[in-house]
Amino acid sequence: AACGTHRAAAAARSFLCSAAAASHLPAYVPSQADIAVFEAIAAPPPADLFHALRWYNHIKSYEKQKASLPGVKKALGKYGPADVEDTTGAATDSKDDDDIDLFGSDDEEESEEAKKLREERLAQYESKKSKKPAVVAKSSILLDVKPWDDETDMAKLEECVRSIQADGLVWGSSKLVPVGYGIKKLQIQCVVEDDKVGTDMLEERITAFEDYVQSMDVAAFNKI
Helix, strand or coil: CHHHHHHHHHHHHHHHHHHHHHHCCCCCCCHHHHHHHHHCCCCCCCCCCCCHHHHHHHHEEEEHHHHHHHCCCHHHHHHCCCCCCCHHHEEEEEEEECCCCCCCCCCCHHHHHHHHHHHHHHHHHHHHHHHHCCCCCCCEEEEEECCCCCCCCCHHHHHHHHHHCCCCCCEEEEEEEECCEEEEEEEEEEEEEEECHHHHHHHHHHCCCCCCCCEEEEEEEEEE
16 A cells, blocks of 8 residues: 555646646645546555645645636546656556455355255255165163973973064074072073163063063163
8 A cells, every 4th residue: 555655646736737737726835636546545655755745745635625616637657748657557457456356256145055055955955864774773682581490381481482572572592591499591592673662561571471480680781
């Protein structure tokens, strides 16, 4: 900005002299040429350019009368000698270029684009989520099923236990384990879906075979 002000102030002196000569007006009489240059300067010239600063403050005092000042206001590039290249436009263009965000975009447009992108990603996420199978919590349970005595038909007891069918229940391997005095218990494995089958339900239904089953205990319980 400081460089732009220096260039503009320097251009002001060059243009004003040329403009005054071209319009046949005394250099000290403000004209539309002064206003054109004044409006092209973004900020007051620095103090070391005292002539330019004095001119700036002088023209600024005509702020309310600028429309009535003599001369015809032209584009800034129209002032100055015909054989001198106009560099003020380049300075202005440079400043304008500095204000342009080459990598940015209009806030409203960017907001709409971001909103659209977010909606697309949400839709993709929901689509993947709906296609992805839900994780089913399961448990592996080892049951001890005890008979009344050593005369209990253990094959029939196991048959009764395996006859219990439910959604989310799968029976596994089994074996007979001695407990003493010639009595054996049935140790049987099963896998259950936690949301569908619980140990309370298993105990209730197994002990319902009261002719064969004395009790049921959970020997092991592991989450899968």
